[in-house]
Amino acid sequence: MSYPRVQRAAADNEFYTAALEQLPGYQQAHATAEQAEQLLRELISPSMTLPSPLSTGIVTGEWLDAVAAHRQALSDLEARRAALIELRDTARATLASLPVLYADIMLGELNAALAPVISTGREICAGLHGASTPREVLDAGTDAVRAWSNLAPVVARYAKVRAAQFAVMAEFSDETQMAKSTINTDRRASDLLVANLDEISPSWRNPARDYNGNLMWSAPWPADDTEYFVWLVTSDARPWVPTLAQLDQQHRDRADPIQGVIATTVIDNPLTTTSPLGAPA
Structure with missing residues (x-):
């Protein structure tokens, strides 16, 4: 991953x-890159203060010393x-490598960030009284209309979490492709979004x-972003x-379906730290 892309x-x-x-190492690399860039901007070229012998006709030792000092300063x-x-570029290269070296840490942080978005979405959707489309919302009454309007910023936050996830996964094309179907081209049909898509x-x-x-095959979710989010936080x-x-x-x-049953049991255990979060899409 390049530094400009990370930036x-x-x-x-x-x-x-x-x-x-x-x-690990982000704070140090970031601080180093910033300080090096700042010091580069503060560098000032030295200047000569003594007049040239060509203007005076006299070559003095003082002038020679000044020339030597000026050249040394340059x-x-x-x-x-x-x-x-060199230091700045090395620090930037380090920053660019971190999302690849520690991709699982970043993805884990993003998974944690998804939880409150989902939680908020579920709280808001409770006010929809079962409505899941704009037409149904209008029929459901004022409270449902208000709840629907409150979804916009939450859906936007959900989209940002996904954008951050895809920025990390952009460096892992094989894993991204394996998470999809080679036949089904629905953009939301991916293991990257829903843990239990097979169910x-x-x-x-x-x-x-x-x-x-x-x-x-037809998608069990709606195409519209807001309707999809409602489906995601109110479905299984x-x-x-x-x-x-x-x-x-x-x-x-x-x-290995048999081993999968064992693994799923472990993943679904609420006492484990690897359980997939129920977050909104």
Whole structure:
């Protein structure tokens, strides 16, 4: 991952920034890069104060000493500049490597950040009285309309958590592809979003086709972002931000269903720290 990409992701997304700040070595590398850049901006080229002998016709020892000192000062300045540039670039390279080296820590932090978003979404959706579309909300009355309007900032926060997750996963194309179906192209049909997708839609990975080649599968969730979020927090879906280790375990469970039952039992135990959070999508 390049430093500019990390910088852009952090500048636009507070969830990404908060997760990044938890990584080992981040604070030191960030402080070093910032200080080196500041010192580079403060470097000042030395100037000569004595007039040239060409204007006076006299070559003095004082002038020779001044020239020697000036050239030494220029040499020192370039040495400082080179050292600071090297230090800054090394610190930036370190920062760029952290989201890859410690991807599971970042993903775990984002998974934790998802929990309050889901919790808030569920509290708000309780006021919808079962409505899940704008038309149904209008029919449900004033309280439901108010609740629906309160969903917008929560849905926006959910989207930011996902954007931060995808920024991390951008460096792991194989894992991202394995989390999807090679047949089903629905953008939300992914292990990256819902932990129990196999339960929600058992045929999502390998949907059948009719005689015309069309997929015989329909998404259990709505297409609209707000309606999808309502579905997510009110259904049996278990939204999560999985770590790479959890994704790997999930793929292993599919290959070995018996072992998968054991693993799922452990994951679902509320006393474990790896249980997927029920968060909104």
